[in-house]
Amino acid sequence: MSSSDVLPATSRSDIPIRRGAGWDLLGSEISVLFRRRRTWAMLVAVALIPVLLAVAVRLSSSTLAPGEGPPFLDRVTQNGLFVGFTAMVVAIPLFLPLTIGVVAGDTIAGEAGLGTLRYLLVAPAGRVRLLLVKYAGAALFSLVATLTLTVSGTLIGAALFPVGPVTLLSGDTISVTESLWRSLLMAAYVTVSLLGLSMIGLFISTLTDVPVGAMAATIVVSVVAQILDVxxxxxxxxxxxxxxxxxxxxxxxxxxxxxxxxxxxxxxQVCYLAVFGALAYSRFVTKDILS
Known part of the structure; x- marks a missing residue:
């Protein structure tokens, strides 16, 4: 079978899509993503952020004044639950977008670079379904990375510092149970924050067969957006x-x-999903896959 038989977007319209093929493809994508050493290396790096932060504060002989350093850092010694909050502030401008750029940038370009993209399209899943599966994998990684940061921060904070009722920014005090619930809510917030960048990375990944280029471009877009924001x-x-x-x-x-x-x-984030999702769809369904 030649590449022209399976690669043009219009050549697959008469191929029946097996029911459940999308779920099989999604399961395979998630399995491959979380079997990679690179994925686990990034998750370990994310988990080490609150660990290094907590150890540095614990070993420090000086006391931070209120407002000194990253937000919430001065409260870490008073309550270990603030380790996770501080780590989130430290990680979201650079470290989390860096990992998302690697995963999202590799979605399509990585398959093309390995020469496996056209074989994925031979399976009766369709290009649109493949795009959705690739994005779902990147979005799931965003959630796992954020939860890893939250759980790591909570555990190391509880191990090195006292834990008790949390005094909020409004001055009110909440229980440990409610503070843990709010930590999960913060993790959900950060995950949603990264969905737009994940879709941008997916779109960039459809533009090239060089995964490193797509990864770098996604990270650069994140940095540029934050520079414009100040x-x-x-x-x-x-x-x-x-x-x-x-x-x-x-x-x-x-x-x-x-x-x-x-x-x-x-x-x-929904606006970015819609715009860059449409751009990724427009690019991918009309692209001649040669690898």
Missing amino acids: IPQLSWLHPWLFSHYWLGFADLLRQPLDLSSFGQNAIV
């Missing part, structure tokens, strides 16, 4: 940047619970 002259653009609400999860540490930033962030 330029006052571009304040009109800030609410539309996918990174603008990344640190808005601090509103979840107020009483009563404030979900306004969560909603605004979700709307922005």
Whole structure:
């Protein structure tokens, strides 16, 4: 069978799609993703962020003044649950986008670079379904990386510092159980924050057969968006940047619970999903797959 028999987008319209093929493909994608040493290396690196932060604070002989260092850092010695909150602030501008850029940038370009993309398209799943599966894998990794950071921060904080009721930014105090629930809510917030970047990475991945280039481009886009977000002259653009609400999860540490930033962030990410999802679809379904 020649590549021209299976690769053009219109040549597969008469092939019946086996029911359940999409779920099989998704299971295979997730299995491959989490069997890679690279994936586990990135998750270990993410887990080490709160560990290094907590150990540094524990071994430090100086006391931080309120507001000194990253947000919540001065509260770590008082309550170990703040280790996870501080690690989230430290990780989301660079470390988490870096891992997302690697995973999302590799989705399509990685298969093309290995020469396996056209074989995936031989299976009766379709290009659109393959795109959805690849994006689902990247989105799942976003959730796993964020939960890894949260769980690691909670465990190391409890091991090195006292744990008790948490005093929120509003001055109210909540129980340990409720603070753990809010930690999970923050993890959900950060996961949603990374969905737009994941879709941008998927789109960039459809443009090239060089996975390293797609990874680097995705990371650069993340950095550029954050630079634009701190330029006052571009304040009109800030609410539309996918990174603008990344640190808005601090509103979840107020009483009563404030979900306004969560909603605004979700709307922005959905817009990026729609725009770059359409671009990825337009590019991929018309692309001649030669590898």
